[in-house]
Amino acid sequence: MTPTIYYHCPCLSTDSIPPPPNSPSSSYSFHPLHELFFFSGYHCPNCLFEVPSASVRAEKNRCARNCFMCPNCRNTLSVVPSDPPDADDLRSLASNMSTVGGPPFFLYCNYCRWDSTEVDITFEKPTGLAAQLQKFEDAAPESLEFERLKEHFEPFLRASSSSGLSGHLQAAHSHTTHINPITAAASSALAREISGVAKYTPAPRGRRDKGSRDEISEYRSRVEVAGTKDASNVDFMRRLEDVSQVAALAQRWTNSWTMTLHSSDLRPLRIPLHSKKTKRCPTCRHILIKPEQKAHHDSARQHGAGNRQAAVEDTSGASGLHAGGTYPFQLALTNPLYDPIQVRLAVQRQIPPPSSSAPDGSPEKARRPPFAVSLPQSAFPVAAFAEAWEYEDDEDMFGGGDDELDWIGNGKTIGVLERRANVTVVGGEVVIGRDAKGPVKFNMLVSYTYRSDDPLGDEDVRTTPSRKDKVPDMKTFTFYTVVDLGDEIIPRFS
Amino acid sequence: MPPIRDKFAIHSKAVVCQDVELKGDITIGSGTILHPKATIFAIAGPIVIGANCIIEEAAIIVNRRKEVMRIGDDNLFEIGCRVESPSVGNFNTVSTRARVHHTVRISSYCFVGAGCLVVPTDDEVLDEYTVIYGPSAERRVWSGRGRVQETDLRRKHAEYLRETLPKFNRLRRGEGHGYGA
Numbered sequence: 158m159t160p161t162i163y164y165h166c167p168c169l170s171t172d173s174i175p176p177p178p179n180s181p182s183s184s185y186s187f188h189p190l191h192e193l194f195f196f197s198g199y200h201c202p203n204c205l206f207e208v209p210s211a212s213v214r215a216e217k218n219r220c221a222r223n224c225f226m227c228p229n230c231r232n233t234l235s236v237v238p239s240d241p242p243d244a245d246d247l248r249s250l251a252s253n254m255s256t257v258g259g260p261p262f263f264l265y266c267n268y269c270r271w272d273s274t275e276v277d278i279t280f281e282k283p284t285g286l287a288a289q290l291q292k293f294e295d296a297a298p299e300s301l302e303f304e305r306l307k308e309h310f311e312p313f314l315r316a317s318s319s320s321g322l323s324g325h326l327q328a329a330h331s332h333t334t335h336i337n338p339i340t341a342a343a344s345s346a347l348a349r350e351i352s353g354v355a356k357y358t359p360a361p362r363g364r365r366d367k368g369s370r371d372e373i374s375e376y377r378s379r380v381e382v383a384g385t386k387d388a389s390n391v392d393f394m395r396r397l398e399d400v401s402q403v404a405a406l407a408q409r410w411t412n413s414w415t416m417t418l419h420s421s422d423l424r425p426l427r428i429p430l431h432s433k434k435t436k437r438c439p440t441c442r443h444i445l446i447k448p449e450q451k452a453h454h455d456s457a458r459q460h461g462a463g464n465r466q467a468a469v470e471d472t473s474g475a476s477g478l479h480a481g482g483t484y485p486f487q488l489a490l491t492n493p494l495y496d497p498i499q500v501r502l503a504v505q506r507q508i509p510p511p512s513s514s515a516p517d518g519s520p521e522k523a524r525r526p527p528f529a530v531s532l533p534q535s536a537f538p539v540a541a542f543a544e545a546w547e548y549e550d551d552e553d554m555f556g557g558g559d560d561e562l563d564w565i566g567n568g569k570t571i572g573v574l575e576r577r578a579n580v581t582v583v584g585g586e587v588v589i590g591r592d593a594k595g596p597v598k599f600n601m602l603v604s605y606t607y608r609s610d611d612p613l614g615d616e617d618v619r620t621t622p623s624r625k626d627k628v629p630d631m632k633t634f635t636f637y638t639v640v641d642l643g644d645e646i647i648p649r650f651s
Numbered sequence: 652m653p654p655i656r657d658k659f660a661i662h663s664k665a666v667v668c669q670d671v672e673l674k675g676d677i678t679i680g681s682g683t684i685l686h687p688k689a690t691i692f693a694i695a696g697p698i699v700i701g702a703n704c705i706i707e708e709a710a711i712i713v714n715r716r717k718e719v720m721r722i723g724d725d726n727l728f729e730i731g732c733r734v735e736s737p738s739v740g741n742f743n744t745v746s747t748r749a750r751v752h753h754t755v756r757i758s759s760y761c762f763v764g765a766g767c768l769v770v771p772t773d774d775e776v777l778d779e780y781t782v783i784y785g786p787s788a789e790r791r792v793w794s795g796r797g798r799v800q801e802t803d804l805r806r807k808h809a810e811y812l813r814e815t816l817p818k819f820n821r822l823r824r825g826e827g828h829g830y831g832a
Binding site: 229230237238239240241258263265268269270272273274275399 | 760764782785789791793794796797798799800803
């Protein structure tokens, strides 16, 4: 079993001190790092263009530039010119004929060689494709339906948003007598979905004044979709000769409207946007994890105050953890900040649960913790994060020798083992008691300190001596983690 | 099994790097480029490669049948691919790490995508303009649109390599340096 590290976020639990890790309910207090993310921004996975949140809605969550998805293999399409005319005779290429293609341009998939001329989409210019396709997109059935829905609900949305503010404040006191139709619709939909949830009715306070409950008129969709197309689909399937004529589910389900089953009808789609995630501390609103400023394929760097990745490597050997043994382990701490930090680790003292199975045993035995963990006691530094190209030699990046080791305890196992780039590996030791059982898990308090300049500190203080001196202060942050060394203790039968 | 007798007939205009492993009866046409670390094994039968082909690094072309394996002109065998097909036409592309079994005969203008395994159990012939793509080696037929630009690109690719490769790699000289004007 691989060792893991989970983090305790005080914002998400009521107590700032985490519960003992071995109790069954405490798994809810600890999270792997990737679960602590919230959403931040949108970008196109193809052109990596950051789309501001305002235009995301306008563009219906798709890339507004020239990024299209092949309907056949779902790769990106590229815009290519057509072949020059009368070049069918390949021998004429030997003479100096230009083979530069010209308009009309079309979309071409490099991967499966599908091209958009199969659905009759060609362009006169290779740029601004979205604009050129705008007419077709606006005439698509889903857009028209959506427009109709928006028109239908617009008056009620306006009414609810204007009363929305006051309604929100009053909701806590349940003084609301005015249910706007949006809330009514939402609550009845919820009641329909989940049995047992009653429809929301405000506390009746006599007659509702002003009779302010609006009724939404019945909505009639533009197109009756009630199964008229199925007959032709069934017919098509009956006469099928080649399975590739049918559009596969994976090719159809990104579309918001039912599509025909014919694979020849598949059209290129604008690429849907991906979101980036960040985490903001709910208490102090400080950004803890911030994605890269420019969308880099799938990278989110931890930035600012907050969590750090700590990877645990278990070096106890393949045989597992035996009761009564002593095992070393290593913790690799990675520093995402641009400043070097000093880290201090501490093991949270555990009070083991009273053992009920030893009524006549000595009380000290019941209270002896099943294992003892030794970690380096003093603070150790972890270097700042720097991009790979900033290191002049590979040695700096991949770690030099063991200078400044901290010799505590049994020789070389506890203390700073290695320091490379922005990662420091420290060793610890766990001594397992003779009667210990269960997985080896302990809470570890990590606190780190760094000297930070003022966030505006990029300015050159020398040239503006009139400014007040910004004293860089030391910031300290602490968080709890639970370290799980993975293996269950193998009991000793003696 | 009789020992493999090497017999190379390499055109003088072909560019064959020194690090290429050649075994058996091999004929290489004019303008063909063999990158270093390419491997051509004519184990059981001879291999004849046409003109202006490009065989990249770690590509393996093997003939384990007694019949002649004929490869046409202007083909591109990308890095790491393995081709055992007894007959290959013109202007094909076998992409990186693809494998083509000895049961398949490739005609012309085909494209085997990266990593695709074309390994049918029965003999078959790939029609012209077949495209094989995807992890499960799905197929479809290319419309042929854009082939003029692609053939032009292939020629330019080969021409560039013919000029540049000899500057940075040692070329194979010596025995079997055969024919060609």
